[in-house]
Amino acid sequence: MSQLYPDFTLTRDNCDREPIHRPEAIQGTGHVLALDAADPGRVLAYSDGALDILGIPADAIWTQGVTAHLPEPCRLIIERLEAGETNESMAPQPLTHGGITYDTIGSCRGSAYVLDFEDADPPEIETSDALRFDALLRSTDDPEALYDVAAQELRRQLGFDRVMVYQFDPDGHGFVVGEAKRDDLEPFLGLHYPATDIPQPARVVLQAARVRSIADIHLPNRPLHFRPDRPDGEHLDLTYSQLRATSPIHIEYLANMGVQATMTIAIEVGGALWGLFACHHYGPKNPGYHTRRLAGMESLLFSLRLQEVQAAKVERNRLASREAEEKLIGSIRFDDIHQLDLASHGSALVELCACDGAAVLSADKPPIALGETFPVEQLGALRQHLAELGAPKIFTTDHIAADLPAAFSADTEIGGLLAARVSEVGSTYFVWFRRRQRQAITWAGDPRLPHVVDRIDESGAQRLSPRQSFAKWQDAIEDRCLPWTDDVLDMAQRIRGRVLQREATFTATTMQRHNDDLRQMSYAASHDLREPLRTVGNYLELLTEDLDERLDDEQRHFLERAGAATRRMRGLVDDLLTYADVQREVAWEWVDMAALVAGIVEDLGDVIQRTGATIDVGTLPPIFGKRTNLERCFLNLITNALKYVADGVQPHVTVTGEQDADTITYRITDNGIGIAPENVAKIFAIFGRLHHHSEYTGSGMGLAICKRVVEGMHGTLEVASEPGRGSTFTCRFERRMELPT
Amino acid sequence: MSRPLHHVLLVDDNTDDNYFHARSIKKSGRAVTVSTCRDGEEALACLESDTDQAIPDLIFLDINMPKMNGWEFIEAFANLEPACRDTVVVVMLSTSPNPADRERAGRTDIVSEFIDKPLRTETFTRIADTYFGGGDDD
Numbered sequence: 001m002s003q004l005y006p007d008f009t010l011t012r013d014n015c016d017r018e019p020i021h022r023p024e025a026i027q028g029t030g031h032v033l034a035l036d037a038a039d040p041g042r043v044l045a046y047s048d049g050a051l052d053i054l055g056i057p058a059d060a061i062w063t064q065g066v067t068a069h070l071p072e073p074c075r076l077i078i079e080r081l082e083a084g085e086t087n088e089s090m091a092p093q094p095l096t097h098g099g100i101t102y103d104t105i106g107s108c109r110g111s112a113y114v115l116d117f118e119d120a121d122p123p124e125i126e127t128s129d130a131l132r133f134d135a136l137l138r139s140t141d142d143p144e145a146l147y148d149v150a151a152q153e154l155r156r157q158l159g160f161d162r163v164m165v166y167q168f169d170p171d172g173h174g175f176v177v178g179e180a181k182r183d184d185l186e187p188f189l190g191l192h193y194p195a196t197d198i199p200q201p202a203r204v205v206l207q208a209a210r211v212r213s214i215a216d217i218h219l220p221n222r223p224l225h226f227r228p229d230r231p232d233g234e235h236l237d238l239t240y241s242q243l244r245a246t247s248p249i250h251i252e253y254l255a256n257m258g259v260q261a262t263m264t265i266a267i268e269v270g271g272a273l274w275g276l277f278a279c280h281h282y283g284p285k286n287p288g289y290h291t292r293r294l295a296g297m298e299s300l301l302f303s304l305r306l307q308e309v310q311a312a313k314v315e316r317n318r319l320a321s322r323e324a325e326e327k328l329i330g331s332i333r334f335d336d337i338h339q340l341d342l343a344s345h346g347s348a349l350v351e352l353c354a355c356d357g358a359a360v361l362s363a364d365k366p367p368i369a370l371g372e373t374f375p376v377e378q379l380g381a382l383r384q385h386l387a388e389l390g391a392p393k394i395f396t397t398d399h400i401a402a403d404l405p406a407a408f409s410a411d412t413e414i415g416g417l418l419a420a421r422v423s424e425v426g427s428t429y430f431v432w433f434r435r436r437q438r439q440a441i442t443w444a445g446d447p448r449l450p451h452v453v454d455r456i457d458e459s460g461a462q463r464l465s466p467r468q469s470f471a472k473w474q475d476a477i478e479d480r481c482l483p484w485t486d487d488v489l490d491m492a493q494r495i496r497g498r499v500l501q502r503e504a505t506f507t508a509t510t511m512q513r514h515n516d517d518l519r520q521m522s523y524a525a526s527h528d529l530r531e532p533l534r535t536v537g538n539y540l541e542l543l544t545e546d547l548d549e550r551l552d553d554e555q556r557h558f559l560e561r562a563g564a565a566t567r568r569m570r571g572l573v574d575d576l577l578t579y580a581d582v583q584r585e586v587a588w589e590w591v592d593m594a595a596l597v598a599g600i601v602e603d604l605g606d607v608i609q610r611t612g613a614t615i616d617v618g619t620l621p622p623i624f625g626k627r628t629n630l631e632r633c634f635l636n637l638i639t640n641a642l643k644y645v646a647d648g649v650q651p652h653v654t655v656t657g658e659q660d661a662d663t664i665t666y667r668i669t670d671n672g673i674g675i676a677p678e679n680v681a682k683i684f685a686i687f688g689r690l691h692h693h694s695e696y697t698g699s700g701m702g703l704a705i706c707k708r709v710v711e712g713m714h715g716t717l718e719v720a721s722e723p724g725r726g727s728t729f730t731c732r733f734e735r736r737m738e739l740p741t
Numbered sequence: 742m743s744r745p746l747h748h749v750l751l752v753d754d755n756t757d758d759n760y761f762h763a764r765s766i767k768k769s770g771r772a773v774t775v776s777t778c779r780d781g782e783e784a785l786a787c788l789e790s791d792t793d794q795a796i797p798d799l800i801f802l803d804i805n806m807p808k809m810n811g812w813e814f815i816e817a818f819a820n821l822e823p824a825c826r827d828t829v830v831v832v833m834l835s836t837s838p839n840p841a842d843r844e845r846a847g848r849t850d851i852v853s854e855f856i857d858k859p860l861r862t863e864t865f866t867r868i869a870d871t872y873f874g875g876g877d878d879d
Contacts, residue, residue: 530836531755538761538859 004221004245007233018247020201022235025221026243027214029286030102030118032224033074034236037111040078041065044112045224045236053097053117062227071095074115077106081113087240088210088296092289094120103289107240116242121288125157125295133157133298137305141312147178150277150302155180158287158295160263160279164188167275170483174198174275185282191444197253207273208239211296212264214246215286217254221245242289254280261285263292265299269307277302314487317354321491324351329498334506346370352495353488355432356414361386362428373433374412382407383429386419391427394492395419398434401479408479416481420492422499425507430495432488434481515583522580526573533573537566575701579686582629582708588736591627593620593666597655600635604642613642613651620657623664624736625713633709634668636702637729641670646724659735666731674723683719746873748774750797752784752814753834754806762801762834762860769862771869772799781809785817788825796825798873801834801860802852804842811835815851830872834860 004023008014026032031049036042043061051058056069070078073093080090092103095117105116136149147165155163162185165178172195179189206212224236238244254262261281267274277299287295327348349358350371357371359379367379374382385407386395397403398416415436419429540563544556551559594617601608601615608615615638623630634655641653652671659665675683686704710717710731721727749772751759759777766775776797778784788796804811811833818826833846833855846855853872856864 527836534836534858535755535757535761538757542761542764 004248010249015196015249016199016201018199018201018249019235020247020250021205021239021244022237023221023245023247024226024236025223025245026238026241027245028219028222029215030116030243031222032117032238032241032243033115034224035066035078035113035115037081037108037113039065040082040113041067043227044230045226047222047224049222050115050117053095053102055097062229073104074106077104077115078113081106081108087242088293092120105242105289109237109240112236114236114238114241118242118289119286121286121291123290123294124159124287125291127294129157130294130298130301134301134305137302141309143306143309143313144177146302146306146309148180151178151180154277154279154295154298158263158279158291160281160285161185161283162188162278162280164278164280165267165275166193166278168273171195177275188444193444202247202250203273205239205244206264206266206276207268210266210268210299211292212262213242213287213292214251214254214262216284217246217251217260219284242292258282263287263295265295267299267303267306269303274303274306318487321352324348325491325495325498328352328495329502332499332502334503334510349430350432353418353432353491354434354482355418356435357433359431359433360428361431363426371433372413372435373431374407374409374414378407378409378412379431382417382419382431383427386421386429387427391421392419393421393496394489396484396489398483399480414481415479416484418484418488418492420496422496423503424500425503430492430499432492436479436481519580519583522576526577526580529573530570533566533570537563537570540566572701575705578632579701579705579708582632582705582712586626586628588624589627590622591625591630592622593630593657594622596627596631597634597638600631600638603635604638607639607642611642611645611651613653616652616654618654618656620655620666621659621664623733625733626709629709629712633706633731634666636706637668640702641668641672641727641729644672645670646673662735664733664735667728669726669728671726674725674727675719675721676723677721680719680721684717744798744873746772746798746869748772748776748797748799750784750787750800751775751777751834752779752781752800752806752811753777753803754779755803758803758858762858765860765862766865769866769869771866771873780806781811781814781817784814785809785821788818788821788829797829799830799832799868801832804833804835812845815849819851832856832868834858 004025005019006024008019010018026047031047031053032045033043033047033050033054034045036044043066046061050056051061054066054069054071054074056066067075073095077090077093087105087107090106092105095102095104101120102117103120105118107114107116133150133153136153137146140146140149151163151165154160162179162181164176166174167177168174173192174195174197175192176188176190179187181187226236254260257280259280259282261284263277263279263285265277265279267276277295325348328346331346331348346360346368347370349360352358355371357369357373359370359373360368361379361383363383367376367383369376369379373379385404386392388406389395389404396416396418400414400416401408404417413435414433416434417431419431422428422430540559544551544559544563547555597617597620601617604615607613638653638655642651645651649671654669655666656669657664657666683703684707686701706729707717710733713733714736715731715733718730718732719727720730749766751762753759753762756777756779763775763777766772776787778787784800784802802811802814809817815831818829818831830853831851833852834857835842835855836858843855846852854868856868
């Protein structure tokens with residue numbers, strides 16, 4: 001280990017910082033010469049064999065430029081590197097020495113040109129293999145099948161004992177999604193490996209170099225010789241070198257598995273390392289450079305096809321989800337109390353996204369459960385928990401145990417949920433559930449023991465080895481479900497919007513229907529009530545007349561009381577009728593409010609005379625509105641102003657008006673008994689009376705009618721009052737139209 | 742101006758109202774005969790019969806009635822022989838809270854007045870005075 005990194009000692013805690021890109025040795029399958037990119041005649045480092053191949057005398061290597069000694073293939077590569085080419089863009093140059101032909105592979109990293117010399121083995125695969133690979137990938141559009149096809153074909157072409165498609169999870173750990181292997185080998189398909197098995201430095205180097213080969217873990221490394229005048233801290237970066245020596249940790253890891261040779265090919269999707277092809281061989285195996293290049297290209301083909309297949313799958317899911325969405329929306333019904341119900345196609349709820357179950361939670365109904373959910377009694381409690389969270393519009397968790405512990409139960413397999421509140425008037429939720437994702441994850445060995453300190457080397461330093469136990473180890477601790485992705489959240493938002501829209505439409509039409517019914521009913525009821533009431537009143541009158549002389553005072557009082565009651569009831573019925581009638585659609589027109597109020601004052605002449613009232617009417621701007629309703633409203637307001645005065649007080653009423661650019665305001669002010677603040681809300685309610693009939697007569701409908709009239713014209717009716725001093729009623733309307741000229 | 746008021750016809754399906762109204766009329770001492778019909782059809786049949794006594798001087802007409810309501814009666818009345826209708830005063834006597842009814846009554850020449858139930862002696866006396874001259878002449 002000390003040979004690889006003179007300045008770095010591996011410990012239990014620094015594996016993720018191991019400088020695996022700059023070991024000071026190379027694999028035993030080739031030779032390396034590193035030159036100064038700024039002065040390619042200047043050697044930075046070399047392996048012993050390189051000098052032999054190139055015929056450079058060792059004694060002059062640090063003191064003289066080597067340009068003159070470099071054979072033609074090397075000079076050509078240097079020229080091209082200087083022109084900005086890379087190892088990937090250049091074909092290797094053949095170089096023959098001592099009867100052996102070497103592939104010369106040039107790369108540039110930092111300030112160094114690295115020339116690799118490898119035996120030019122005849123290629124094991126050809127361009128036609130890559131084309132065949134591509135054609136096979138196109139024979140399926142199922143990702144799972146794609147993994148297997150790729151693994152099978154790569155193994156067939158490359159001849160490794162095992163080829164795996166290994167995918168990284170966003171959390172860093174990885175799992176085998178596709179595998180082709182020698183029949184006698186134990187399958188690794190489906191196994192999960194901790195993130196530490198492929199430490200971060202290894203991922204970075206692999207993503208850069210794309211293909212990596214370890215020909216034989218038992219073959220001794222060849223040391224690199226560096227310039228004696230190399231400054232401290234200057235390293236040779238071998239990221240792009242084909243021959244970079246392997247981390248001793250990784251060597252032991254492979255040895256523990258019995259693997260002797262590997263080839264690893266990066267799989268990039270969208271610029272990120274999606275996963276890799278891991279090719280294992282249980283003997284030495286050294287695919288040549290041509291073969292590795294083509295395998296790298298095959299990985300590119302795989303990546304392209306994978307993205308196509310994934311996109312197609314996303315699209316298929318999207319279409320299926322949309323179809324389920326239409327079915328679901330179409331099946332929504334509301335009952336009389338606005339409770340959402342799912343008719344025939346309620347099961348579409350579970351088809352909207354990848355989930356294991358779904359539920360509809362409503363306030364006054366038993367929950368509807370589809371597929372795998374919480375037990376029913378826990379579903380009711382879940383609605384409570386959501387309410388305690390403030391009834392969020394959308395709530396998600398992929399970890400109920402942590403985010404919603406009150407709702408968590410170890411008895412269920414549910415690990416996460418997505419809840420969407422789909423009602424503004426009630427608290428109905430659609431909830432989707434997912435099982436705990438890794439309840440049955442099978443780890444290849446205990447991930448809690450990525451490394452073991454198992455030896456002390458000669459110098460007394462701790463030696464680390466990867467865990468040796470590859471026995472399958474089941475992880476039953478994890479409670480999370482698969483994370484809820486953006487497209488699922490979008491779906492939930494969209495569903496929520498559509499259900500709310502349905503609810504709003506339903507509410508509006510129901511309200512309209514109820515209003516119509518109510519108006520019809522109150523009109524008919526009050527109309528039909530009037531007749532018997534009148535008959536009762538009439539007969540009471542006849543009785544009083546006929547009995548005239550024979551009635552004693554008490555009996556006469558009874559009949560008077562009965563007559564008064566029928567008259568009061570008749571007033572009530574009339575007011576109810578008016579209240580219902582205010583809602584009738586009447587045409588809007590220009591109303592001359594000055595004339596309207598003058599008419600009312602004239603009609604009230606008797607009362608004014610009797611009470612000695614004074615009414616001052618100021619300038620009243622005209623308004624575009626409903627004439628009859630305004631008449632009722634102002635009649636009620638002025639009548640009230642005259643009526644609710646203390647005994648012996650002469651009523652004084654002022655009616656004023658004003659308008660600005662946006663509003664028209666009318667005020668009716670009196671010197672009456674006023675209204676205590678706590679009673680202000682009551683006076684506008686139907687039958688909201690503050691006084692006994694013996695004090696002030698009235699049905700209690702007057703101000704309710706006024707408010708309805710004003711609001712029916714989109715205005716507001718407010719009162720400001722000081723008990724004992726008087727009240728001011730203010731009607732404020734938007735200016736809806738300019739007065740026609 | 743003064744002419745006799747012999748016969749008043751009440752057209753109303755509400756027998757209680759008819760009873761009360763007939764009493765108010767009789768109490769005034771202004772009419773010899775008060776008869777009642779329960780709907781427009783009966784009233785029309787009464788007008789079309791040839792006997793002179795059958796033709797009333799004054800009709801009090803309700804609006805909401807079965808078979809033929811007040812409005813339908815007025816249409817039919819307008820198509821009668823002039824002899825049957827020229828001398829007849831028609832007064833609507835109703836409880837309709839619907840302002841449209843009152844307006845509609847105002848638009849037809851046939852209806853002389855529109856008054857609210859119940860008809861009281863004083864109101865009847867005023868109507869009798871208005872259309873048939875002062876009671877003293879009678």
